[in-house]
Amino acid sequence: MLFNSFQFILLFLPITLFIFHTTARINQRVAFILLTLASLLFYSFDNAYYAALLALSIAVNFILGEAIRSRKDDAKTIHNILFIVALLMNLLLLGYFKYTNFFTYNINELLKTHISTSKIDLPPGISFYTFVQIAYIVDAYKGKIKNGSFAGYSLFVSFFPHLIAGPIIHINDMMPQFYNYKISSKTQTYIAAGISIFTIGLAKKVLVADLLAEKANQAYALIGAGHTLSTLDAWIGSLSYTLQIYYDFSGYSDMAIGLAYMFGIKFPINFNSPYKATSIIDFWRRWHITLSQFLRDYIYIPLGGNKAGATGRYRNLMLTMLLGGLWHGAGWNFVLWGGIHGSLLVCAHMFRAHTNSHQLRLPRWTPLITLPLTFFCVHMAWIPFRAEDLYTSYSMATSLFTNHGDTAEFTYVTLRTVLMVLLATVLLPNTQQLFPSDINSDHKDYPIKSALLTWSSSKPHAFAFGLLLTACLFSLTSPSTFIYFRF
Structure with missing residues (x-):
């Protein structure tokens, strides 16, 4: 089920919200179980087999996690074996579904x-x-999981936002946010804020990303069919995808955060205006923030991080980004994308080390200079990612x-649209900057101080967001999947 579908917005979401908040007033544990079942229903909408696989993965990881967590120091060998088994189980499951055909094809070509x-x-x-369950297994191994229940763990993994x-x-x-959940005067405010954030994300997806997708798909389809694009066509097509993936993933991130707010849960910010980055290092602190942190904590640091000297640090950076590229997709184009970003990060850290030492x-x-240069590098790297x-x-x-060529498939109107979207991306505040600090703990002050741009649960803002949501619903003729759904 897609967040940007009538079934989700008009049926699944309001019914699930009503059941959860009503049940939570009476019995919190029952509310957890019902929300877990709703999440599994959401996941099984297109294929019940997927939900069965998810449920099996949850059960096995919980059992192994509990076994790892309960082992004492006098059973260190068993503790380590269980940890390795749990990691291998998760990696093999992911590897089978995601990389079997990729590796088989390359073995056939090579041998x-x-x-x-x-x-x-x-x-x-x-x-x-x-990845969420690998992080849980590692936390259990390190003794960071103090107590847990199967109901709580199942909700943690399957929570649909x-x-x-x-x-x-x-x-x-x-x-802990679920365990501390209580109906209060703030509940309505959080639901209203969640609906508003969700609406902003939906607008990014439906009104911007999907519009740009038409131009990007047309350009890459022409090249894939053997045609040669004019320079104007190529720039419009490639920039369209660069902006499409930005608004597609930014829209999804906003929708996920908004949905969580509706259930009283604060998710970490996962997207923070990455095209405003002034270096590639800054970009990866802004783009898919939780994935960057995962790659750092579970790949880069275990490889040695920056403790092996400059050469070891750059090697670890490159390996981490190559694996990050392969994580995005089973194809050499994704490996190339990861290699480009790894090389850019190495160069950026070398430059930073040079300036600091001197x-x-x-x-x-x-x-x-660095902002447009960073954007240009990121833009060029998106080409193999999309191709x-x-x-x-x-x-x-x-x-x-x-x-x-002299004749462009696209019009100059399309070029102006792309440039206007790009300009808005760089100049306008991002979603979290529109919400006050009592709603968004990651709020960053924006230079423009305006009551119009700062969200509140007022009637004018409710009316404005209602109009925006209506415009989005009228645009949902054929909901498209989010780009990151295929990863």
């Missing part, structure tokens, strides 16, 4: 073998709920700088 392959459908969100595409959260961050102070106007294969990536990249 000239003829190992047969069959189509393996990737369960939605398996990468995310696997984060199930499909994050954010990647820890059980100690989410479950105590160099950069001029105040440096962001005027179906390496040849399409090469063709699109070369078309940007080689004028192959």
